[in-house]
Amino acid sequence: MADTPDEDMIWPVQDQIAAYLRDGILNGDFLPGKALPSSRKLHEKFGAAAQTIKNAMEILEREGLVYTRRGAGVFAREHRQRTMTPAEYKNPPTDGGKYQWISAAERKGSTGRSELLDVEEVVPPRLVREAFGLDDEGTAILRRQVMHLDGEPCELVEVYFPLELAQGTPIAEKRRIKGGAGRVLAEADLPPLRCIDKVAARWPTPLQQKALKMPTKLPVLRQFRVTYSVDDRPIQAEFMIKAGHLYELEYEF
Numbered sequence: 001m002a003d004t005p006d007e008d009m010i011w012p013v014q015d016q017i018a019a020y021l022r023d024g025i026l027n028g029d030f031l032p033g034k035a036l037p038s039s040r041k042l043h044e045k046f047g048a049a050a051q052t053i054k055n056a057m058e059i060l061e062r063e064g065l066v067y068t069r070r071g072a073g074v075f076a077r078e079h080r081q082r083t084m085t086p087a088e089y090k091n092p093p094t095d096g097g098k099y100q101w102i103s104a105a106e107r108k109g110s111t112g113r114s115e116l117l118d119v120e121e122v123v124p125p126r127l128v129r130e131a132f133g134l135d136d137e138g139t140a141i142l143r144r145q146v147m148h149l150d151g152e153p154c155e156l157v158e159v160y161f162p163l164e165l166a167q168g169t170p171i172a173e174k175r176r177i178k179g180g181a182g183r184v185l186a187e188a189d190l191p192p193l194r195c196i197d198k199v200a201a202r203w204p205t206p207l208q209q210k211a212l213k214m215p216t217k218l219p220v221l222r223q224f225r226v227t228y229s230v231d232d233r234p235i236q237a238e239f240m241i242k243a244g245h246l247y248e249l250e251y252e253f
Contacts, residue, residue: 012052013046013047013048013052014048014052014053014055014056014059015056015059015217016046017042017046017048017052017053017056018056018059018060020046021036021037021056021060021065021066022060022063022065022245024036025060025065025066025076025077025079026065026079026081026245030076031076032076032077032078032079033075033076033078034075034076035072035073035074035075036057036066036073036074036075036076038073039053042056057074059216060074062215062216063215063216063218063245064077064079064080064215065077065079065245080246081245081246081247081248082149082154082246082247082248083247083248083249083250084242084247084248084249084250085249085250085251085252086197086223086225086240086249086251102114105149110149110150111149111150111151112147112148112149113147113148114145114146114147114148114176115145115146115147115148116143116144116145116174116175116176117144117145117146117211118142118143118144118174119141119142119143119144119172119173119174119175120141120142121139121140121141121142121163121172122139122140122141122142123136123137123138123139124138124139124140124142124160124237125239127224127237128140128160128237131226131234131237132160132162132234132237133234139163140160140161140162140163140166141160141161141162141163141166141167141171141172142158142159142160143158143159143161143171143181144156144157144158144159145157146211146212152213153211153212153213154212154242154243154246154247155212155240155241155242155247156207156208156211156212156239156240156241157238157239157240157241158238158239158241159181159236159237159238160236160237160238161181161235161236162234162235165185165188165190165235169184169188170184171184171185181236182236185229185235185236189230190229190230190233190235191229191230192227192228192229192235193228193229193230194227194228194232195225195226195227195228196225196226196228197223197224197225198223198224198225199221199222199223199224199249200221200222200224201219201220201221201222201244202219202220202222202241203217203219203220204218204219204220204241208220208241211241212241212242212243214243218243218244218245219244220241220242220243220244221241221242221243221244221247221248221249222239222240222241223239223240223241223242223249224237224238224239224240225237225238225240
């Protein structure tokens with residue numbers, strides 16, 4: 001199927017052009033430092049006016065994927081898409097130290113940190129209530145935080161804990177926990193033994209868009225994970241929201 005405008009497409013042509021070029025940049029078809037197809041070629045391919053093509057380039061520029069050299073054209077940047085391996089980060093650090101994803105980032109020359117936003121007792125979303133066996137009014141403890149890599153927000157994490165496990169522990173307090181909430185559960189003889197992930201693409205909510213500082217109208221990756229411990233007891237359920245143009249997930253089977 002050719003990447004040409006379709007009358008049935010609900011996207012404006014400028015978004016179609018941006019999507020075509022974005023895909024090429026992220027897939028490595030348009031290499032960093034190399035010029036993108038010229039306005040003439042994009043006009044031939046999409047039948048787009050010069051202003052429409054310019055609008056598409058401005059979208060990609062806001063996303064940090066291209067740069068313009070006056071008189072020379074538009075060039076692909078070294079994109080910042082990272083490959084995340086969620087299966088490696090499910091266990092709390094054994095020494096009560098840094099989150100494993102932060103340690104992994106540091107090994108690759110990046111700097112990671114977490115920012116705690118909220119800790120509260122709430123009625124969780126339906127998916128969490130089903131995982132915990134709660135009724136419609138049942139509550140859980142929510143810990144919401146933003147993860148940063150190299151000073152930029154990379155992931156919004158909302159972790160829910162069963163009330164009976166979290167109350168009276170540091171998990172229910174609005175403060176950072178050395179080694180994370182997983183360490184508290186592991187010390188209570190509830191180590192993570194099994195996880196189930198569901199990954200989907202979503203348009204970000206206003207809260208997600210703001211927390212991740214999304215530069216344009218882009219989808220996010222929503223990863224929903226339920227973690228089970230001894231006797232297959234669910235000990236936490238979490239939503240991990242990542243900017244779709246900056247992150248991909250890798251699983252090995």
